[in-house]
Amino acid sequence: MADNESLTALAGRTFAAVLFDMDGTLIDSTPAVERSWMRWAGEFGVHLTGFGTWHGIPAAQVVSQFLPPEQWEVATRRIEQIETEDTDGVVVLPGAAEALAALAPSGRAAIATSCVHDLALARIATSGLIAPEVLVTADMVEVGKPDPAPYRLPAQRLGVDPADCLVVEDAPAGLTSGKEAGAARLALATTHSADTLEADAVVKDLSHVRFVVTTAGVRVASRS
Incomplete structure (x- = not known):
């Protein structure tokens, strides 16, 4: 497990895009x-x-x-x-709406979910989440997480190298997918304990993170 008290390991780095998991990361389903x-x-x-x-x-x-x-x-x-x-009770997780709102205008965000397309749209609609334009679902790749394909595809659609991206995940399978794709990884301890998550940094949820978009890309900072 990486540092679960701060985002120190990601400080000073600039990412071409941020690739988010959905369930357990952006929404609670x-x-x-x-x-x-x-x-x-x-x-x-x-x-x-x-x-x-x-x-x-x-x-x-x-x-x-x-x-x-x-x-x-x-x-x-x-x-x-x-x-x-059955989408009853599906809600947006803390900090998720703010994270996507910060990144959406720059086109530097995507979602890579293990849901199939119709299910992803149903949960997005129920939660009220405003999703980025690039949404990769399980039925769009031959093999799902923990294979790297689910994170390679959204990077490709954004026109960036996955090695220049930050993957934001809550599950070990997704973190492995991001690692195998070559991306840096930020883990959220929303569904698993922090000490079971292997990533560059671990925080409780996205309410602890601030994404800053610059002309060079996206920087990650702690939210006080």
Whole structure:
């Protein structure tokens, strides 16, 4: 784990863009996620004991851990349907709206989520989050997090090198994805304890971070 008391490791650096995860980073969807997966588990006879180990991983990859291959397609479509229909209680996390508002005018922000497109749009709409123009969803890449593809694609769409970007994540799988893409990483201890998050810096949530856009790029500072 990196320094969880400050943003010292990121101070003085300038980033071409900031690439955000969505669930657990920009919005809180945990109650809806847990309700949906418990309902799905009941329908498919799956015993679920927890959610932490596969938080941030696309549904299709989770389904493959519990069911035989012949059920993957049907079961994946079903959990996507359940989740898209259940967005009750999805809200914006502290500091998220301010972070995107600071970056949006410069076109230096993107979202890379493990949700499929329709689900991402449903949660964005419910939360009231104003998303940046570049939104990469799980159905836009062949392999989801922890593979680097989910963060390489938004960087490409912004016209920047992922190695020049900052990835903001709450889950180990997403942090691994960002690392493998070559990006610097800022972890938020919103869904996992700080000591389980491997990143350049760790803070509680985005209310502790201020993004400053300059002609050279984006700088990161602590918010008092």
